[in-house]
Amino acid sequence: MELDFSVLLRYYPLLLRGLMWTGILCACTIPLSLVAGVLLAVASISRIRLVRSITEMFLWIFRGTPLLLQLFLIYYGLPYIGIYLSPVVSGVIGLGIHYSVYNADVMRTGIVAIEIGQHEASRSLGLSRIQTLRKIIVPQALRNVAPALTNNLIALMKESSLVSIITVQELTLSTQIAVADTFRPFEFYFAAGVIYYAVNFFLEQSLRRVEMKTALSR
């Protein structure tokens, strides 16, 4: 059988729809994983031992189990205890939690790396511990670990393909549908690969631009 890329022309609305859902997933999950990541990082270095232990346990569980399993548990498992979530919501929660755990690890190293003098200068002006974290420590930590966070977010974008198995019709599932229709796996998977790469390129460029902008203020 010869390759025939013209089938892509007939199926591009399906792929575009898939791309749109991949975009929506990322647009929800990236901010969620960043905000939750910062909160988990701060909680993991809390002065209150109980908060610290619970956070540690949480991080440990989600870091130690596969994302695929977590998605299954959320989408197929939770209904058995009376929690029904749509595929997209399950996907956002699963991806979001999983990557907030990774982001929390990165953020924590960023936070503890800020020198003690920054805390002292801030506290000596009269800022509380929370105000110091919010205004002085976390903004600096974010700038310093931006490259590592960028890597996490790119991984997140690619791994969003996993939610296809809980029936979210994002780019990967759309591609599978097209393949099943046409029996042209090479053309469609290749095309999907190109699209993922393009999105990735765009995402990386935007994030690096943010990094560059903050270079002076580090």
Added chain:
Amino acid sequence: MVRIVNVHKRFGANEVLKGINLEVPRGKIQVIIGPSGSGKSTLLRAINNLETVDDGEIWIENVQVNLPLKGQKFEKHINKIRQDMGMVFQHFNLFPHMTVMENITMAPMLLKKIPRKHAEDRAHRLLEKVDLIDKVTFYPAQLSGGQKQRVAIARALAMEPKVMLFDEVTSALDPELVGEVNKVMKKLAEEHMTMLIVTHEMRFAAEVADHVIFMADGVIVEQGPPSTLFQAPAEERTKRFLSEVFK
């Protein structure tokens, strides 16, 4: 203004402050000198509770700094009282993610709810005073050590503190930059800012101090006006220290 009564501080078995009594009257400049390890920085940091003390009392005006409060109550108390004390550090500790302007206006806007416009006007006046009016939009990374330290002084002054604490503020500077920072401190002295200064700069101490305190091994060995302490020290320990530094 600042009153320290019988303050003790231990790090493990090592007692670094062995019963310090000290008073800084309003509008006066007191300078603490002494060999490293004498406890002078610890004492200064204890005044705004960056170090906690084991015993004794620290007062600013008629409020006790080290009140025996617990948890959030103490947090509230100390955050309030720290607004009345400006602290300048050896290593500047400017906030690198903020411009010079933001470094100065952040705390007054956040803590005293001063409108931006008002806070920026005040920052401009302070930057004029420390001779850095052309650096408003700069980030700390773009400044020299001496410039950073002058911004740090402006940042502390922006809270309109009742007393300024200087912790070896010229020790990390290149020699040729020491003068510009000392000049700013002299300017403050002329305006009768209440100041407590820990320094290794004996000439500067002699010039600006109303009162010099010599500390060694966690105690105040000797104190008095600079003319007496530098020209005619009474204690053997003081003589030994001064002959070392003026050698």
